[in-house]
Every structure is written in structure tokens, then in C-alpha cells.
Amino acid sequence: MSLRRLVALCSALVPALLGAQASPPPDLVLTGGRIFTADSTRPWAEAVAIRGERIVAVGTTAEVRRMAGRATREIALGGRVVIPGINDTHTHLGVAFDASFSTADTSLAGPALPEVLDSVRAVAARTPPGTWIRGAIGTRMLGDSTARRAALDAAAPRHPVLLRAPWGHGMLVNSAALRAAGIADRAADPLGGTYERDASGRLTGSLGEYAGWAVFRRANASLPDADVVRALRREAEQRLGWGVTSVQDMADAFAPAQTLRVLRAARLPQRVRVVRWPMAGAGGRHVAEWRAVNATPAPRVRVSGVKYVLDGTPIEQGALNRTPYPGRPGWYGRLNFPLDTVRAILRDALRGGDQTMLHVVGDSSLALVLSEMERMAPDSEWRRRRLRLEHASRLGGDFVPRAARLGIVVAQPRTSASLRSWRAAGIVTGYGSDGLPNPFVDMLVAVTAPARPGEAVSREEAVTILTRGSAYAEGMEREKGTLAPGMLADLAVLSQDVFTVPPAALPATTSVLTVVGGRIVHDALARAATGAPVP
Numbered sequence: 001m002s003l004r005r006l007v008a009l010c011s012a013l014v015p016a017l018l019g020a021q022a023s024p025p026p027d028l029v030l031t032g033g034r035i036f037t038a039d040s041t042r043p044w045a046e047a048v049a050i051r052g053e054r055i056v057a058v059g060t061t062a063e064v065r066r067m068a069g070r071a072t073r074e075i076a077l078g079g080r081v082v083i084p085g086i087n088d089t090h091t092h093l094g095v096a097f098d099a100s101f102s103t104a105d106t107s108l109a110g111p112a113l114p115e116v117l118d119s120v121r122a123v124a125a126r127t128p129p130g131t132w133i134r135g136a137i138g139t140r141m142l143g144d145s146t147a148r149r150a151a152l153d154a155a156a157p158r159h160p161v162l163l164r165a166p167w168g169h170g171m172l173v174n175s176a177a178l179r180a181a182g183i184a185d186r187a188a189d190p191l192g193g194t195y196e197r198d199a200s201g202r203l204t205g206s207l208g209e210y211a212g213w214a215v216f217r218r219a220n221a222s223l224p225d226a227d228v229v230r231a232l233r234r235e236a237e238q239r240l241g242w243g244v245t246s247v248q249d250m251a252d253a254f255a256p257a258q259t260l261r262v263l264r265a266a267r268l269p270q271r272v273r274v275v276r277w278p279m280a281g282a283g284g285r286h287v288a289e290w291r292a293v294n295a296t297p298a299p300r301v302r303v304s305g306v307k308y309v310l311d312g313t314p315i316e317q318g319a320l321n322r323t324p325y326p327g328r329p330g331w332y333g334r335l336n337f338p339l340d341t342v343r344a345i346l347r348d349a350l351r352g353g354d355q356t357m358l359h360v361v362g363d364s365s366l367a368l369v370l371s372e373m374e375r376m377a378p379d380s381e382w383r384r385r386r387l388r389l390e391h392a393s394r395l396g397g398d399f400v401p402r403a404a405r406l407g408i409v410v411a412q413p414r415t416s417a418s419l420r421s422w423r424a425a426g427i428v429t430g431y432g433s434d435g436l437p438n439p440f441v442d443m444l445v446a447v448t449a450p451a452r453p454g455e456a457v458s459r460e461e462a463v464t465i466l467t468r469g470s471a472y473a474e475g476m477e478r479e480k481g482t483l484a485p486g487m488l489a490d491l492a493v494l495s496q497d498v499f500t501v502p503p504a505a506l507p508a509t510t511s512v513l514t515v516v517g518g519r520i521v522h523d524a525l526a527r528a529a530t531g532a533p534v535p
Contacts, residue, residue, distance in 0.1 A: 023056075024051065024069075025051075025067060025068055025069025025070075025071070025072050026049035026050055026051045026056055026057070026064075026067055026068065026069075026072055027050060027051050027052065027071075027072065027073065027518065028049075028050040028072070028073050028074075028075070028489075028515075028518060029047060029048070029049045029050070029064050029065065029067070029068055029072055029073070029074050029075070030047060030048050030050075030074075030075050030077055030082065030491075030493070031046065031047040031061040031064060031065060031074055031075070031076055031077060032046060032047065032061050032076050032077045032078060032079065033046060033047065033077030033078075033079065033080050033081065033082045033493070034046075034077075034079060034080070034081045034082070034497065034499075035047070035048060035058070035081075035082040035083075035483060036081065036082065036083050036084075036460065036463060036483075036499070037058060037084070037482055037483040037484060038083070038084050038463065038464050038467045038468040038481060038482045038483065039058075039482040039483065039484045041484075042058065042484070043460070045058045045059055045060070045483075046059070046060050046061045046064075047059060047060060047061045047063070047064035047065070048064065048082070048483055048489075048491070049064045049067050049068075050489040050515075050518045051518070052518055053488060053489055053517035053518045053519075054486060054487065054488055054489055054518065055483060055484060055485055055486065055487050055488075055489050056485055057485055058483055058484060058485065075513070077493060080493050080494065080512070081493070081494045081496070081497045081498060081499065082483070082491055082492065082493050082494070083243065083463050083466075083467060083491065083492055083494065083498075084467040084468065084480070084481055084482055084483050084490060084491055084492075085243060085244070085245025085246060085467070085480065085490030085491055085492055085514070085515070085516065086242065086243050086244045086245065086246075086431065086439050086466045086467060086470075086492065087244075087245070087246040087247075087248070087430070087431070087466070087467060087470030087471055087473075087474070087480070087481060088239070088244050088246065088247045088248060088431065088432055088433045088437065088439070088470070089248045089411040089412060089430035089431060089432040089470045089473045089474065090248060090250060090390055090411050090412035090430075090432025090433070090434055091247050091248065091249060091250070091432065091433050091434065091435055091437065092168070092249065092250055092252060092253060092434070092435045093232060093235065093247065093249040093251075093253065093272075094220065094228060094231070094232065094253035094254060094259075094262075099134050099135055099136055100123045100127075100132075100133045100134045100135060101119040101120075101122070101123050101133075101135050102135070102136065103115055103116065103119060103135070103136070105138070106136075106166075107138060108138050108139055108167075108315055109138045109139050109140045110136065110137045110138020110139065110140050110141060110165075111137065111138070111140070111141070112140055112141070112144075113141055113144055113146060113147045113151060116135060116137060116141065116147075116163065117151060117152075117154075117155045119135060120133055120135070120152065120155040120156050120161055121155045121156065123156075123159075124155065124156040124158070124159045127159065129158035129159060130158065130159065130160070131159055131160075131222075132159070132160045132161075132162060132177075132180075132219045132222050133156055133159050133160070133161045133162070134161075134162050134163070134164070134219065135161075135162075135163050135164075136163070136164060136165070136166050137163045137164065137165060137170075137172065138165060138166075139165075139170075139315065139316060141163065141172065142165065142170045142172070142206070142316055147172060148172065148196075148204040148205045148206060149172075149173065149174045149175055149178070149203070149204055149205030152172065152173070152174035152175075152205065153174050153175050153176075156174060156176070157174075157175075157176070158176065159174075159176060160173070160174065160176040160177035160179075160180045160219065161173060161174040161176065161177055162177055162215060162216065162219050164212070164216065165315075165316065167313060167315055167316075168252075169208075169209065169312045169313050169315070169316050169318055170206075170208070170212070170316045170318075171206070171207045171208075171212030171215065171216065172205055172206055172207070173205045173207060173212075173215055174205060175205070177205075177215060177219070178203065178205065178215075180218065180219075181214065181215045181218045183195075183203070183215070185202050185203055186201055186202065186203070187203065189211065190210055190211050190214065190280065191210065191280040191285065191337065191341065192209055192210030192211075192280035192285075192308075192309070192336045192337055192341075193207065193208055193209040193210030193211030193212065193213070193214070193280070193336070194207070194208035194209065194211055194334075195207060195208075195211055196208070208312075208318070209309060209312065209318070209336050210279065210280045210309070210336065213252055213279060214279050216252070216253070217252070217253065217254060217255055217279060220253050220254050220258070221254070221255065221258060225258075225261060225262055225265060228254075228262045229262050229265045229266045232262060232263070232266045232268060233266055233268065235437075236266075236268045236269060236270055237522070238437065239270065239437055240269065240270065240511065240514045240521055240522035241510055241511060241514075241522060241524070242437065242438060242439055242440065242492075242509075242510060242511055243439070243491075243492025243494065243510075243511035243514050244270065244437065244439060245270055245271060245480075245490040245491075245492070245514065245515075245516045245521075246270060246271040246272075246273070246470070246471075246474075246480065246490065247270055247271070247272055247273070248272075248273040248275055248305075248411075248432075248470075248473075248474055249272060249273065249274050249275060250275050250277055250307055250357075250390075251274050251275055251276060251277045252277045252279075255279075255289070256276075256289055256290050256293050259274060260274070260293060260294070260297045260298070260301075260303075263297065263298055263301050264297060264298040264301075267298065267299065268300065268301075269300075269516055269519075269521040269522075270300065270516060270521075271300045271301075271480075271490070271516065272300060272301045272302075273302055273303075273304060273305070273474055274301065274302070274303045274304075275304070275305040275306070275307050275357060276290040276293075276303065276304075276305065276306045276307070277306075277307050278290065278306065278308070280308075280337075285308075285341070285344075285345075287306070287348075290303070290306075300516075300517075304354060304355065304474075304475075305354060305355040305356070305357055305388075305474070306348075306354055306355070306356055306357065307356075307357040307358075307359065307390070308337070308345050308356075308357070308358055308359070309336055309358075309359040310335060310336055310337065310342065310358055310359055310360050310365050310369070311333060311334065311335055311336060311359070311360065311361055311362050311365040312333065312334070312336075312361070313361050314361070314362075314393075317331065317333060318333050318334060319333045319361035319362035319365070319393070320332060320333040320334055320335050320362035320364040320365040320368075321333050321362040321363055321364050321394075322362075322363050322364045322367070332362075332364065333362050333364070333365075335364075335365055335368070339368075342368065342369070342372065343372060343376075345358070346369075346372055346373060346376055347376070349385055349387055350376060350377055350381060350382075350385065352384070352385060355385070355386055355387070355388060355474075355475060356385070356387050356388070357387075357388040357389075357390055357411070358387070358388070358389055358390065359390045359391060360389050360390070360391065360392055361391050361392075361393045361394070361414075362393075362394060363394035363399075366389075366392065366394055366395060366399060367399070369389075370399065370402050370403065370406070373387070373406050374402070374406070379405045379406055379407070382406040382407050382408075383406065383407030384407070385407070386407060386409050386472075386473075386475060387406070387407070387408055387409070388408070388409045388410070388411050388473060389403075389408055389409070389410050389411070390411050390412050390432070391410075391412055391413065391414055392408075392410045392413060392417075393413075393414045393416060393417075395410065395417075395418065395422070395427075396418045396421065400418065400421055400422065400425050400427070401425055403425075403427055404422075404425040404426045404427050408427060409427070409428045409429070409430065409472065409473045410422065410427060410428070410429045410430070411429075411430045411432050411470075411473050412430075412431075412432025412433075412434050413429055413432075415445050415450075415451050416451040416452055417429075417452070417455070418452060418455045419446055419449070419455050419456070419457050419461075419465070420449075420454065420455045420456065420457055421455060423457060423461060428469055428472045428473065429465050429469050429473075430465065430469045430470035430471075430472065430473030430474075431465050431466040431469065431470050432470075438507060439466055440498065440506045440507050440508075440509040441506075441507045442466070443459075443462045443463070443466065443498065443506050443509075444503055444504070444506040444507055446461075446462040446465060447459055447462050447503055447506075448503050459498060459499045460499070463498065463499075467481050467482070468481035468482050469481075488517060489515055489516075489517060489518040490515065490516050490517065491514075491515050492511040492513070492514050492515075493511060493512050493513035493514075493525075494509055494510070494511060494512070495508075495509055495510045495511070495512050495524075496508070496509055510524065511524070512524040512525050513525055
């Protein structure tokens with residue numbers, strides 16, 4: 001238990017033990033609700049009392065009201081459901097506003113080359129030369145050998161062009177973009193990434209994995225800070241409207257200095273965990289680029305954890321599988337890093353001091369990671385490290401008990417996740433949006449399991465994944481994720497009862513009142529029951 005939580009807990013208990021001198025009254029009490037605490041010792045309550053940034057009591061309305069003083073503000077919930085603040089373990093701040101144009105086709109296949117070239121030409125005609133042109137593409141253009149730098153050069157010879165798959169794996173650029181990123185025509189593949197080449201060995205402009213992300217980060221360096229800050233604030237307000245009080249940013253969009261600069265300027269009302277994403281390339285994993293960064297650069301912002309992407313996804317056929325992809329005999333996907341680098345990453349994880357997160361999607365890459373972990377150290381050592389697997393799409397069958405023994409935590413599970421099996425085995429799971437931020441869509445999937453019958457979980461278990469599970473996934477379960485004395489007062493008052501409404505109604509859920517650290521940061525209620533305006 002943290003010192004702050006211990007102090008807050010003692011302050012709530014001392015008056016009852018001594019029966020004499022009362023502790024200071026709470027600043028805010030929420031009463032008359034249906035409060036799901038996600039605390040196994042007391043999962044349900046009617047009221048909660050908050051002093052400063054922490055919870056001081058959870059109980060019945062009568063119990064909590066007895067603690068109130070003349071300056072205590074009371075909000076009558078009128079039977080509304082309250083849950084701990086939702087914690088998004090895996091998102092990407094700063095990627096939602098990087099498009100110069102959009103097309104009508106937003107499917108995974110995406111638009112065809114002629115439509116994209118028309119848009120690129122139109123943007124180039126109205127923007128100064130040297131301005132980056134960005135757009136979204138899908139599998140249709142990634143797989144089209146004519147949709148490469150020559151075609152993009154013809155459409156915009158004086159503008160760097162970057163076309164990116166919305167799911168983050170797969171990118172096309174033109175010659176101006178390669179020059180802007182300092183990439184020579186015959187550059188060697190960077191660590192973790194690939195450059196597609198023509199028959200002569202010249203780069204075609206198709207960039208895989210870390211090769212593309214390095215260019216993406218270079219392009220985003222040209223975005224004005226003010227534009228990024230405005231976009232971050234808009235996104236934060238949207239998330240608060242769903243009750244999301246914490247986000248864990250996989251920091252791929254910007255270089256470290258730019259990441260922290262815009263977060264300091266934005267002063268977001270949510271808690272932000274910045275997860276280091278070393279931009280591997282020539283010369284290694286580039287872990288040093290984050291070493292000099294302040295671990296707490298701004299209020300509610302902390303930098304911790306490190307992420308590596310070991311393979312791609314099935315969409316672009318990059319996830320490393322044991323069986324070949326349909327229609328591509330002999331193609332199993334690929335491991336982004338050589339085996340010795342994967343082992344070095346795992347050795348770093350064992351040394352401790354920071355949490356390691358591995359994007360692992362294919363079953364072959366998953367088998368490799370589990371086997372190397374088992375070979376390197378006893379289960380007890382790994383359990384202390386809480387190594388995280390991001391997505392873990394193929395974690396099923398015999399993999400489940402092995403992952404459970406190693407203490408693996410899963411963040412941002414895909415829609416095909418074996419949630420019930422994971423929970424039965426003791427694998428802790430945290431919710432992650434991966435940039436698609438309505439958490440109640442994920443809750444719908446968790447309680448219905450349309451892609452994997454028999455793996456649905458209860459409503460209470462689903463909310464626990466959104467809250468306590470996500471807090472555990474970042475090592476903060478003693479500070480947030482449950483509503484109990486001493487915990488941070490992060491919570492959401494919901495627009496409907498997510499524990500009883502029909503499953504299909506879940507995505508329509510919003511937060512009518514969101515609290516972070518005892519402060520109301522989102523308010524959709526007209527007035528509190530007391531009649532006083534809700535700030």
C-alpha cells in the first residue's frame with residue numbers, strides 16, 4: 001500500500017476507532033447511487049466521500065452523509081450507476097489528426113490508386129511546396145505494385161507524401177518524403193523494419209514497420225504545436241465523455257521532446273502514461289533517446305514502460321504465424337527483430353526497473369516469446385516483472401497456462417480474445433482502445449464474445465477489465481482502478497445502467513459526470529440535486 005493511500009485510509013478510520021475527534025469533512029459526497037467499486041471486498045455501495053484527490057469513505061448514503069460538513073458538496077445520484085474511472089491501457093495520442101485528405105472508402109481495403117492520386121494532386125495544388133501531404137490507405141494500395149513512389153512523385157513532385165494504413169502497419173511515401181527523412185535510394189533496412197526494393201535494388205517507397213514509423217515521426221515534427229495541443233484537448237474531452245480518466249499512450253507519433261512539449265502545453269485533465277517507443281533503426285534499438293526524459297514532466301503525466309513491436313497484424317499479413325497466409329504459399333508473416341534482439345529485449349525486461357510491453361499477434365511469435373521467457377528465468381522472476389503482451393490475438397489453448405505461470409498481463413485484447421479462459425487461468429487483462437476510443441463497444445464484445453462463443457464474461461468482469469485490470473496492467477492498482485478509501489478519486493457517473501441494459505444498448509453509454517482526482521472534469525448534468533449549478 002502506498003504511503004498516501006495509507007494516510008488517507010487512516011484518516012477515515014481514526015474517528016471511528018477513537019469515537020472522539022472527527023477528521024476533516026469530505027469536500028464532495030456522491031449519494032443515492034448504484035456504485036460498482038471493482039473492490040472484491042465490497043463490490044457495491046450507495047455513496048462515496050472524497051477529500052482532496054482521494055476517496056475517504058465508501059458505504060451507504062446514511063453513513064457518508066454523517067461525514068459531511070457545512071462546506072461539503074453533495075451530488076444526489078438518483079440511482080445512477082457509478083464505476084471507477086476507465087483506464088485505456090493502449091492508445092496512440094496524436095495520430096487522429098494527421099490526414100491532409102480523406103476518401104470515401106474507409107474499409108480495410110481502402111481506396112484505389114486513381115482516387116488517392118486525385119486527392120494528392122488537389123492538396124498539392126493548394127499548399128506550399130515542401131508541405132507534408134498525409135492520407136489513409138488500405139490493403140488495396142499496399143498490395144498494388146503500381147502504387148509506389150513513381151506514381152506519387154508524378155502527382156506531387158515537390159511535396160513529401162506519406163500514405164499510412166489506419167491500423168498503423170504499412171506505409172507508402174514518395175521521393176520527397178524519403179529525402180526529407182534522410183533515406184538514401186539504396187539504404188540498408190533499419191533494425192525492425194524493411195524497405196521494399198525494385199529489381200535494381202532501388203527503394204520503391206513501400207515501408208514496413210519501423211522503417212515507416214521513423215518517417216511518420218519525422219513528418220509529424222512539422223505539425224505546429226498549437227494544432228497538436230488543440231487536437232489532444234478535443235480528444236481528451238471526447239474520452240472524458242465516456243468516463244475515461246487515464247490513458248496509456250504508445251508514444252509513436254512524435255519524438256520524445258515533441259511528445260512532452262505538447263503534453264505540457266495541453267495540460268490534459270486526464271492522467272497520461274507515456275510509454276516509451278524506441279524508434280529502432282540504423283545503429284540499434286535507440287533506447288537512449290528516452291533516457292534523459294523527466295519521468296513526471298507535467299501534472300498528471302508520467303513516463304514509464306517501454307514497448308517493442310515484434311510482428312505485424314493479419315490485415316497486411318505481417319503477423320508471424322505457424323501456418324501460411326491464404327493465397328500466399330510459403331508466406332507466414334515475419335518477425336520484425338532478429339532472435340538475438342528479441343533475447344536482448346527480454347534480458348532488459350528481466351533486469352527490472354521498468355515494464356516491458358511486446359506487441360505480439362501471430363501464434364509463432366507468441367510461441368517464441370513464451371519459450372524464450374521460460375528458458376531465461378523461473379516463473380517467479382517473470383511474475384515480478386509483469387511483462388505485457390499487447391493484443392495477444394492467438395493466446396489460446398496450451399498457451400494460456402504457460403502465460404499464466406509467467407505472470408503475463410494482456411493489454412488491448414482483440415475481439416477474438418479468450419477472455420473467460422484467461423480470467424479462469426488468472427491472466428489479468430486491461431482494456432485498450434488502440435485509437436478507437438468508445439470503451440462500451442469493447443464492453444459489448446466482452447459480454448457477448450461474437451467471434452469466440454463461450455468466452456464471454458459477466459458485466460461486472462467486463463467493467464473490472466476496463467478499470468482494475470487496466471490499473472494492474474500499469475502497476476497502479478494500489479492507486480486507482482477501484483473505489484475504496486485511500487484510492488484516487490477517479491470515477492464516472494454513467495448515463496445508463498450498464499449492468500442491466502440490453503447488450504446492444506451498451507455502446508450508447510456515456511458519462512454524465514467524470515471526476516479525476518476529486519475534481520469534476522466533465523459535466524453533462526444540468527444541476528445537482530441540491531439545486532446548485534454543477535461546475
